[in-house]
Amino acid sequence: MIKRVLKQTFTLLNVDYVKLDSGWNYRNVISPYFRIYYIDAGAGEIWDASAKVRLESGFLYIIPSFTLCNLICPDYLSQYFVQFFEESSDGISLFENNRVIMKVKATEMDILNFRRLLEINPGRGINRSDNPKVYEKNIFYKEYQELNNRQSLSTFTETHGILLQLVSRFLTQQTFKHRDTGHVPVKILNIISYIQLNLNRDLSVTLLAEKANLHTDYFSRLFQQHTGERPVKYVHEKRIERAQYLMLTTRMTFTEIAAQTGFDNVFYFSKIFKKITGVSPGAYKKQMNTIGF
Incomplete structure (x- = not known):
């Protein structure tokens, strides 16, 4: 018997369920958690690095961590939304x-799922502001x-x-270009887990x-073949993702975060951070309203 875990x-x-207006207009939002929206009226837009996605009534949208x-609403938009953290046994x-950003046509079950989430989790809205600069703070995460x-x-x-049901709606062949890990060599999978x-x-x-018990050049080619990136770039991206998470959920200094994510010094950390995200650690930090830290 084959077991899948x-x-x-x-x-x-x-x-929560919210009604938004043109005040919902936030740029360069990067969050350590997932968002799923169900739009039931109005229209809006989400931009990522590769495309502009229109928010339309009757559709589900997911923004991975x-x-x-x-995030933009030119006039009026009402939506159900859920924000959640992902944890993985192998990182x-x-x-x-x-x-x-991915989009699928909503079903009646999706709507019922959102309503049930609200029913069994009362008072779990943001309850302060729809501005990420306000609600993305360590004290609120802990709360x-x-x-x-x-x-x-x-x-x-x-x-x-x-x-799990809502996430599964985006795991279709049309929307989810997931590599078949069954064809990835075990040695590469083990190294990916080790890196994380x-x-x-x-x-x-x-x-x-x-x-991996492989020659360096061969390992690099094999790693790129199955991940799409050279090992150095892949490691840098994973380190910066972890740094973003630490910046949003802890009170660690940039020097401490640099050490925690494997950078020799804060200057090199800042250089790689800006190269990958397009902004400096300081500019990114300003995305959070630090009042109260």
């Missing part, structure tokens, strides 16, 4: 190769995580089940090749 779990941050985007996101800890086992399990779990350690190409 999902390595990812999802935990609720916020869920660490996806740089702009690899389910959307590792698909960090783009909502504590609410999860207080949930009954029944509610926690049902909430996770509904999140050891971002603060030496991850030079030489060391990774040694762990």
Whole structure:
């Protein structure tokens, strides 16, 4: 018997139904959690690095974690939304190769799922402001995580089940270009897991090749063949993703974050951060309203 085990779990941050206007206009938003929207009236736009996506009534949209985007409502927009964190036993996101905004036609079950989430998780809206600069703060993350800890086992399990159902709506061949890991060599899969779990350690190409028991040049070619990126670039991207998460959910200094994510010094960390995200760590940090830290 073949057993398939999902390595990812999802935990609720916020869920709500809101009516928005032209004040919903936020640029360069990067969050360490996922967003799913169901639009029931009006229109809006989401931009990511590759495309502009129109928010239309009757559709579901997902924004994977660490996806740089702009959120815009020119006039009126009403939406159900849920924000949630992803955890993975091997450190690899389910959307590792698909960090783009995706869209699918909503079903009646999707709407019922959103309504049920709201019913069993009352008071889990943002409750402060729809501005990410206000609500993306460490103190608020901790507050909502504590609410999860207080949930009954029944509610926690049902909430996770509904999140899995909503995520599954985007795992189609049309919307989810997921690499078949069955064709990826076990050695490369093991190295990907090792990278995710050891971002603060030496991850030079030489060391990774040694762990894979492969010649350095051959390892680099094989890694790029199955991930689409050279090992150095891949490591840098994973380190910066972790840095973004730490900047949003902890009080660590840039120097501490640089050390925690494997950079020799804060200057090199800042250089790579800006190269990958397009903004400096300081500019990114300003995305959070630091009042109260």
